[in-house]
Structures are given as C-alpha cells and as structure tokens.
Amino acid sequence: MSKQGFQAAYLHCYELIRDRILNGELPGGMKLVEERLAEELGVSRTPVRESIRKLEQEGLIKNKRVVNPSDEDLRHIFQVRMLLEGFAARCAAFYMDEATLEQLQECIAVARSGSVSETMEANKMFHDIIVQSSRNPELVLIIDRMQSIIYLFRRAVVHHKRPFLIDEHQQIVDAIRAHDAEEAERLMKSHLQADLDFYLHLSRSSI
Amino acid sequence: MSKQGFQAAYLHCYELIRDRILNGELPGGMKLVEERLAEELGVSRTPVRESIRKLEQEGLIKNKRVVNPSDEDLRHIFQVRMLLEGFAARCAAFYMDEATLEQLQECIAVARSGSVSETMEANKMFHDIIVQSSRNPELVLIIDRMQSIIYLFRRAVVHHKRPFLIDEHQQIVDAIRAHDAEEAERLMKSHLQADLDFYLHLSRSSI
DNA sequence: GATAATATTTTTGTATACAATTTTAAATTT
DNA sequence: AAATTTAAAATTGTATACAAAAATATTATC
Incomplete structure (x- = not known):
C-alpha cells in the first residue's frame, strides 16, 4: 500500500x-x-x-x-447500483465461502462497536466484499466508479447514523449463509433503497 | 497551421x-x-x-x-449488459410510446432487408432505443462505455449472420407492445445470452 | 554459447511557449 | 439604462524541447 x-x-x-x-x-x-x-x-x-x-x-x-449531483442524479446512480449490487448479493449466496462470511460478520461487529469513521469504513468494506464476490471485474469497476459520487453526496448531506442499517447488513449475511440467493438479492436492493430514501429525506429537509 | x-x-x-x-x-x-x-x-x-x-x-x-478481450472478459461484460439492458427492456414495457415502438419496428424492417452495414446500424439502433427508454442517463452512459468493445464483438456476429437474431428483436418488440415487462426483460436477457454464446462458439471454433 | 552487465535507442512523462478560443470587461449605439 | 459591438484578458488546446524510464541492442564475462 x-x-x-x-x-x-x-x-x-x-x-x-x-x-x-x-x-x-x-x-x-x-x-x-x-x-x-x-x-x-x-x-x-x-x-x-x-x-x-x-x-x-x-x-x-x-x-x-x-459536479454537485442532484437528487435525480443520485436516484439514477442508485437504480444502477441496486441492479448490480443486488446481482452481486445473489452471486454471493452461491459462491461465498465460510472465511469470507466471517469477514462480513466482522464488518458488522466493528460497525456496531466502533467509532464513526471505523463504522463508515466497516460498512464500506461490507459492500466491497459482496461486490467482489460477484467475481466479475467489469461489475466491480463500474461500482467503483460510482463510489466517489456517492461519497460526495454523503458528505454534502449531514452525516447521521441511519437506524437499522447494520441490522439490514445482518439480514443480508443471514440470507447469504442460508444460500438463499433470491432473498439476498431482495434484501440488498431494499437496503440500498432505504439508504437512498434516507439521504434524499435529509437533503430535502436540510435545504 | x-x-x-x-x-x-x-x-x-x-x-x-x-x-x-x-x-x-x-x-x-x-x-x-x-x-x-x-x-x-x-x-x-x-x-x-x-x-x-x-x-x-x-x-x-x-x-x-x-486489447483483445478474452472470452472471460466478454462473459463479464455481457453479464453486466444483460442486467442493465434487461432492466431497460422492462422499463420500455412500461414507458414506451407508440412512435418509439414504430422506430423499433422500423429497425427490424431495415435489418431484414438492408445491406450488412445497414443491418449493423439498425440493430445497434434497436438496442440504443431500448436503453434510452430506461430514462436513466447513468445507465445509458455505462452501456455507452461498453459499446466499443460490444461493437467489436457485434461486427463478428452479424458478419456471420446469426440465425434468429432479428426474430428475437421482433419478440422483444411484441412483449414491449403488450406491456409485458417481465417477458420483455426475460427475452432481452436470453437474446443477449444467445449473442454471447454464438460469438464464443465462433471464437472457439476459429482457433 | 549462454548469461550478466553495460551502452544505445526508443518511448514516455513533464515543462514551457505560443496559438486559438472563450470569457470578461469596456465602449458604443439606441 | 439596455442592448450590441469591440477590445482585453483569461483559459484552453497544441506544438515542441528536454529529461526520466523503459526497451533494445551490444559487449564482456564465464
């Protein structure tokens, strides 16, 4: 590094x-x-x-x-992100080995007990691990390219801890562990949708 | 100067x-x-x-x-493409107006009767129109970026005149016209999968 | 004759100068 | 004063020169 x-x-x-x-x-x-x-x-x-x-x-x-991305921009990015990360979660339910599952569980543990920046880092890593497990470098690259704009938006909105975020991560891990691909995808999509809604709500109320 | x-x-x-x-x-x-x-x-x-x-x-x-993309690269690109264009086809089944449907139909007509380069152009336009109808500029941009490599690939396929390609386009139009979003997405995905398989078959047999 | 070390050439990365363009300010007209 | 034209400045686009690195060839050594 x-x-x-x-x-x-x-x-x-x-x-x-x-x-x-x-x-x-x-x-x-x-x-x-x-x-x-x-x-x-x-x-x-x-x-x-x-x-x-x-x-x-x-x-x-x-x-x-x-750039300063509009709500509309963010909606569009998240629509793509839901498709791609949803698919990645589905793949994860097929492929993921025990060791990687433990890593996900560790991300959740850190996010629950860590400082704000540790939590942010752990949550980012949670998503990264799942995206990686699509084993599709093209997909990884595309999501990577969208990350900075998403980060930019997060910063623009005041950073609050969204309730249930970590619980949703746990649900996703459970679905992956159970090899329930359909459910993993569904949960990932609704998790991202909730994230988006939360940001948009904040950005609207802070104007 | x-x-x-x-x-x-x-x-x-x-x-x-x-x-x-x-x-x-x-x-x-x-x-x-x-x-x-x-x-x-x-x-x-x-x-x-x-x-x-x-x-x-x-x-x-x-x-x-x-670059000369490996079979593996193409599989990865097409996996993403199937997700995104499949979604676009689903959207098209919701949003598309009569005039745009006619444009799609016209693409098919040109592809059936035109020269090789006219056919290529018409088939590209067919996909472009459907991608556009996602009304998601981010999605359009991502597919656009993949376009060059896809083009490289499409040239090989159409040059060998893949059977049923245009028939599949017609089926997709029919599903969109019937507002059958589920079917439009399914057909688009299997259409792209067939494209990929055809190319991979060609590339393997020509080595 | 093969391998390592060294020189030579090629190619890239960076700085700089200048031309073309766009933007901004000023002057002119209405 | 508002709108239009013209002049000035700022900024970008392009060419060129040179230095750093990489690639290639050459020589020396075993």
Whole structure:
C-alpha cells in the first residue's frame, strides 16, 4: 500500500485533486483552472490536465467544474447500483465461502462497536466484499466508479447514523449463509433503497 | 497551421484511432506509440496522448496496447449488459410510446432487408432505443462505455449472420407492445445470452 | 554459447511557449 | 439604462524541447 519511492506526477495530482473534491476543499460548482491547480500542486499544467480528464471520465468533474449531483442524479446512480449490487448479493449466496462470511460478520461487529469513521469504513468494506464476490471485474469497476459520487453526496448531506442499517447488513449475511440467493438479492436492493430514501429525506429537509 | 475548423484535434484523433481499432487496422495486442500515431494523423503527440488516455478509460487500450478481450472478459461484460439492458427492456414495457415502438419496428424492417452495414446500424439502433427508454442517463452512459468493445464483438456476429437474431428483436418488440415487462426483460436477457454464446462458439471454433 | 552487465535507442512523462478560443470587461449605439 | 459591438484578458488546446524510464541492442564475462 505504501508506494515505493517514485510516483508519476499525473497520478499524484489525480489523487490530490480527487481528495480535495471529496473533502469539500474544492466545492461543487467550482471552476477548475489548470494553471491555478498546477501552481498549487507545484507542477506544470500537463499532469494537472491529465488528472482533470480522468476525473471528468469518472464523473467528478463536468466541463471544468466540480459536479454537485442532484437528487435525480443520485436516484439514477442508485437504480444502477441496486441492479448490480443486488446481482452481486445473489452471486454471493452461491459462491461465498465460510472465511469470507466471517469477514462480513466482522464488518458488522466493528460497525456496531466502533467509532464513526471505523463504522463508515466497516460498512464500506461490507459492500466491497459482496461486490467482489460477484467475481466479475467489469461489475466491480463500474461500482467503483460510482463510489466517489456517492461519497460526495454523503458528505454534502449531514452525516447521521441511519437506524437499522447494520441490522439490514445482518439480514443480508443471514440470507447469504442460508444460500438463499433470491432473498439476498431482495434484501440488498431494499437496503440500498432505504439508504437512498434516507439521504434524499435529509437533503430535502436540510435545504 | 493544422486548423481543421470546427473540431478540436484531440476529439478528431480520438475518433480516428477508435475507428482504426474497431475496423481492425490497429489489431488486438498492437503497441501504440504516440509519436508514430501523431505523425500518421498529422498532429503533435499532445492530442494523440489525450485520445489514448480516453480510449484506455473506455477499455479499448490497456497499457499502450490494443486489447483483445478474452472470452472471460466478454462473459463479464455481457453479464453486466444483460442486467442493465434487461432492466431497460422492462422499463420500455412500461414507458414506451407508440412512435418509439414504430422506430423499433422500423429497425427490424431495415435489418431484414438492408445491406450488412445497414443491418449493423439498425440493430445497434434497436438496442440504443431500448436503453434510452430506461430514462436513466447513468445507465445509458455505462452501456455507452461498453459499446466499443460490444461493437467489436457485434461486427463478428452479424458478419456471420446469426440465425434468429432479428426474430428475437421482433419478440422483444411484441412483449414491449403488450406491456409485458417481465417477458420483455426475460427475452432481452436470453437474446443477449444467445449473442454471447454464438460469438464464443465462433471464437472457439476459429482457433 | 549462454548469461550478466553495460551502452544505445526508443518511448514516455513533464515543462514551457505560443496559438486559438472563450470569457470578461469596456465602449458604443439606441 | 439596455442592448450590441469591440477590445482585453483569461483559459484552453497544441506544438515542441528536454529529461526520466523503459526497451533494445551490444559487449564482456564465464
């Protein structure tokens, strides 16, 4: 995980700019000027430019401005996410081995007892493990690409602990353990739907 | 000097390189050297470089080489495609108006009577229309990104004139017209599965 | 003759300069 | 004052130069 020595500037810039967008330093709607960013990061325009193009492909930047996703955008993303993660949960019910099931159970345990950031990390890992168990790299990649926008939205909304979230995770694990593919998919979809509804409710009431 | 008027060079290059990959001029596995391409296209490395990055994001190039997707890759892409286009077909059964239905019917008519390239175009449009009718731009975008690799594949299939392909399109239209969402989704999935199987069969027997 | 070490070439990554374009501000007209 | 034109500035797109890395060929060693 720790990079050994050299990293290409354009990769480094990409990460830095992405992080600044995700943590709100570069807020939604802000115009990104190549030269200004280059100066701030201490490099020339060239690597900055490549980073911006990459972030554009990822959907975090749209014609040189930081996106701020609308409720509608989020609904669309979640519709896709429900399809894909639902399918992943179904696969998990077929394929998953005991060791991985234990990992899921551990995520739940950490999420129940940990700090806010530990809980967030554990919940993210819960979903990652299930997505991975689709054993479909294409599907993993697509969900990965949607993650940053979802994260962006989460941050925009004030972070509250949604009730029942972890209980729903437990139900999903139970269905997977029982090899009930149909139920695992159903539970995953309604879990994500509940997540979406919660965010949308928050974002509406906080305006 | 090289001012082509209306279109930016990097977009033009992107299209040219993409086309050369799709029509086999740049075959799978070939190393793409920025300078050589630049000279061939009569521009500097800069726009070529950006094009290559974009094509890398799209999955047509992987570390400077033209991909040739393995059977496994195609299976994964089609698994996602079946999920998303299946869902789109389901939506179509709910939303689609008479005029759009006629467009689908027209695609089938053209595909039945047209030349090879007309048939290809018509079949692509058939799928595009159904994907559009999901009314989910995120879903449309994801399928669009997979399109190049799918196109590469479709060319092989239609060139060999897969039997029943157009009949299956007709069945899908019928289900949509009857507002039978369940059936439309099922038919779309099995249509895509048949496409995949046909191609995999071809690729195996031609080795 | 095979292998390791070293030089050479090729190719990529980055900086910089300049041209083309877009955006913004100013001036002019109504 | 509002709208339209024109000038200025800012920003992006492209070409080019050069440095870093990777790939290839060459020499030396066993």
